[in-house]
Amino acid sequence: MYSKRKKHLEARAKVLKALAHPSRLFIIEELEKAERCVCELTEMIGADVSTVSKHLSVLRQAGLVVDDKRGNQVFYRLRMHCILNFFGCVESVLEAQLREQTALLEKVHS
Amino acid sequence: MYSKRKKHLEARAKVLKALAHPSRLFIIEELEKAERCVCELTEMIGADVSTVSKHLSVLRQAGLVVDDKRGNQVFYRLRMHCILNFFGCVESVLEAQLREQTALLEKVHS
DNA sequence: TTGCTTGTTGGCTATATTGCCAAATAGCAA
DNA sequence: TTGCTATTTGGCAATATAGCCAACAAGCAA
Missing domain, CATH: 1.20.5 (Single alpha-helices involved in coiled-coils or other helix-helix interfaces)
Known part of the structure; x- marks a missing residue:
């Protein structure tokens, strides 16, 4: 496998890995409808805030969402x-x- | 999160998880061009046969590829x-x- | 300032994934 | 039959992921 192709496939795999979790797919679907703050998503998913925050971090690092701090809330929206x-x-x-x-x-x- | 929606998201996540690996993405791309036997894919990827066989098993279980035994070789092709x-x-x-x-x-x- | 709310991060344990080797299985040919 | 090739499976160790709790940071209001 050529090194360049390998790197490209690794980059793709990272994006897919970021998507490959039920809660993260849920977040993507919700953000398609409207931007949401962490507390709303946490409420909807029913997990610990820290867990949801980490899922959002995974999506952000993959370039799939962006965050927007307003007051003491953080709103996320889809980037793609x-x-x-x-x-x-x-x-x-x-x-x-x-x-x-x-x-x-x-x-x-x- | 409704149970039905949750199950659906889990099913989606499984398919994405199956795709989320560089070698498996490589396999998908190669099979898009033509069917391949395990030995060809092993040669191209440069990993152990057992490793490639397991990757193919992951893709098969996700419903992404089908296998076709012919002689003592097994050919895989894209299902989707x-x-x-x-x-x-x-x-x-x-x-x-x-x-x-x-x-x-x-x-x-x- | 204090206290409350919202998020993030660190640390932990449980679980899953990866990739190798070794062993088992199956087809084919001598 | 034996031997060779192709593939799958079991087992193992290393690594990555998930989700909780606790601690911390930052905004806001009294």
Whole structure:
């Protein structure tokens, strides 16, 4: 594997890794609708504030969100609005998985 | 977070996690061009066969590739050809990161 | 100032991932 | 059969990730 290609793949992998967590996907989806402060996201996710703050830090470091301190709150918003469209393909993978499971179940029951 | 939404996000996260590794991204890109046997991919990646085999297993379990045993070789191919397009957005994130770093460097040197 | 709220960071433990080697499995050919 | 090749699986050690609590920082209000 050429070194340049390897570095590129590593960079891509980092972005995907940042996305590869249910809470972080939730955050992305919510920020698609509107900017949110940490306290709102914490409330919605139902985890410790520190946990949510760390998830946001992961997303920020990956270049996916930006933060905006206002008063004693910190608001986050999406930096890349394409991120959401981009799940169309992931969805088709999930649908295919579902079809497969259904087919398997029908086979078992027949 | 509603349980149904949570499950959906967990399923998405699993697919993204399967993609979030340089070697596995390499495999996806190669399989976009043509099907490949494990030995070819191993040669290209330059890791142990067992390591590559495990990466392929991760991709298969995520529903991203399918395997096809022929003789004593196993050929893999993409199951979802949309996966590649789907990187357009990841690329724009990387480009933005690059622009930012460049701006930072210019600031330092000025 | 003090006290309250909002976030971030450090430290910890539990868990997951990675990548190697070694062992097992399966096909093919002599 | 034996031997060779291709692949998968088990096991292990090193490393990374997740999520909690505690401590800290910063804004604001009394």
